[in-house]
Amino acid sequence: MQLEYAVRIERLADSDGGGYLATVPDLPGCMSDGETPEDALKNVQDAIVSWIEAAKEWKMEIPRPPPPLARAG
Numbered sequence: 001m002q003l004e005y006a007v008r009i010e011r012l013a014d015s016d017g018g019g020y021l022a023t024v025p026d027l028p029g030c031m032s033d034g035e036t037p038e039d040a041l042k043n044v045q046d047a048i049v050s051w052i053e054a055a056k057e058w059k060m061e062i063p064r065p066p067p068p069l070a071r072a073g
Contacts, residue, residue, distance in 0.1 A: 005065045007044055009037050026063045027051045 009022045012033065020037050022044035024030040030051040034040035055062045 005048060007041060009040055022047075024048060024051070026065060 005024045005026050007022050007024055009020050012019050012021050019033050019035045020040040021033045022031060022037075022040035024044060024047070027048065030044070030047050032040060032043035032047040034043050052062055054060075
């Protein structure tokens with residue numbers, strides 16, 4: 001079963017190395033980065049999988065993603 005989580009992507013300051021940071025608000029501590037927003041999004045997908053695997057291993061509750069607010073078309 002594939003779960004979909006909201007991802008927040010922010011531009012990192014040049015003083016922080018530049019690029020983009022992707023975080024998953026529903027999964028505390030789940031984040032990744034990349035040189036482009038697309039890279040950050042791709043990388044955070046791997047982080048989500050790792051977060052869920054670790055949560056299962058530690059017998060932690062895995063938050064369900066909230067339902068989408070709306071879908072066009």
